Amino acid sequence: MALEKKIRELKEKREKMLLGGGEEAIGKQKAMGKNTARERIMAILDDGSFNEYDMFVEHDARDFGMDKKHLPSDGVVIGTGTVHGNPVAIFAQDFTVAGGSLGLMHSRKITKIMDHALKMRIPLIGINDSGGARIQEGVNSLAGYGEIFFRNTISSGVIPQISVILGPCAGGAVYSPALTDFVFVVENISKMFITGPEVIKTVLGEEISMEALGGARVHCEVSGNAHFFSMSEDECFSQIKRLISFIPRNNEVRAQVTEVRPPESSYDIDRIVPGDPTLPYDVREVIRAVADSSDFFEIQEMYARNMVIGFGRLGGRTVGFVANQPMEMAGVLDVDSSDKAARFIRYCDAFSIPIITFVDLPGYLPGVDQEHAGVIRHGAKVLYAYSEATVPKLTVILRKAYGGGYIAMSSRHLGADFVFAWPTAEIAVMGPEGAANIIFRKEITTAANPDEVRRQKVEEYKEKFANPYVAASRGYVDAVIEPSETRRLLLHGLEVSENKDVQMPWKKHGIPPF
């Protein structure tokens, strides 16, 4: 009967640990609309697939009365499980235990599961809900953060790393999510900042709420730190599961292939893009008109909306879509949209996801603020990312492709494998108005009726150059196609590129302009 007793003891010990910071603390957590750490893990993972490790780990700090403090599981839950049958490693900070504060053993647990994820080449999901460093543990807490950042960096581009901010994530702690691939936030629950409202008030005398400083919306719309916004934890969990369905588990395998389903017939690709290049439309309609099941999973939907990025499938295989959005800021390239596109392109390249680019942009955003904000170095990131990417790169020029914008958006010159242009494409050094005014300046200014001559010259330029055929005559465009042929040609292009093999010169790593 000794065995039975031991088993009973184990069960009791477990039960105690599973209560985390106790019922009162759990009550407080619930009152904030938050789930507990273990509930969150269960909600993300397949039913019954979670296995927890290091449940009995505890700190051995002695200073400041810590020797008398008992912190169950040291405030963080780690383990492995599956999402849609795909294995993942996961950790979740437990706010009910000392505010989820990070001490030495807490960080050891996190780095342990990170090492595991990297070694097993499986995705890592990190749920952040922590008041920050456990001040009583001093420099050991700092060491913990540093060791997490180091692992985030080493794992980057090898396994997918997903951060979920479900509570405060402040000070140095923010840099782990910032180093990962995707950051999920929830309205009213997520709070991320380096220095909080208190410090800002004391030092600068400026008053700001936590939500206005570093809430979910701020990071999705303004700072660009977060990628996915949701109104509740449940919505957030389904977004995470959806993301995982699109991406491969590591950089040496492909994403899961699904059944091929055609786009929905309600998307009429011939009627989405207006012929007049100055009129807006929603480029996501074009994406939905070609993607399997018209299913498009947009990333950073609220940030730099002039650039659309996200995942979809073509012929059952995951692809990354990058598209100028004429409906927002005319689809221009600027500091933020360049940054957004470049990072996504590098993500796709790292994880062998082909890149489909839809082009319709007038160029770069003019303005002193853009120049001073470094549109040169930020814009260069797009050139760099497209040029270095060795995954299949397929480009469709829908309408305007002017000047530097044309070059940047996955042009033939940056190594695109296939470049298709619709008959509405205008591939030119700039828009007809601007070009005619420069080329025919003399004729226009010296004419008796300058407006009349200007109109004539603009028309002349349009007739000659505002089309895809000049570029096609040089082979910069592989084929001028009807919009309705787009999906077929993209599917074919991907099929042909299946075994694409590009050898790059040896280097330790490049020096991208970031």
Add this chain to the structure above:
Amino acid sequence: MENRDTGRLTVDQTDYKTRLSRSYAERKPYAPPVPGRICSFIPGTVVEILVSEGDSVSEGDDIVILDAMKMKNRLKSHISGRVAAVNVAPGDRVTKGAVLVEIV
């Protein structure tokens, strides 16, 4: 979702009908720096003002001591001239870019 009216964006003399981002719609026109203005380069608290209105100052003279980021920063004049205005008093908390003293 925010409500943003459909606006116009001009690139290379062509007007595009499109939505404007909030940051673009609310951008401030560029103003060239005025060398006689002593501005706070960082938010902080004014500790001491070393000049009074009407004083003559030379380029490089200390004008204001600004306590910011745990440092007592000396703000110097970029030009020689006369103090035309002192806009702050010791103890004032100032935001970044506030004009503290004007020299002409």
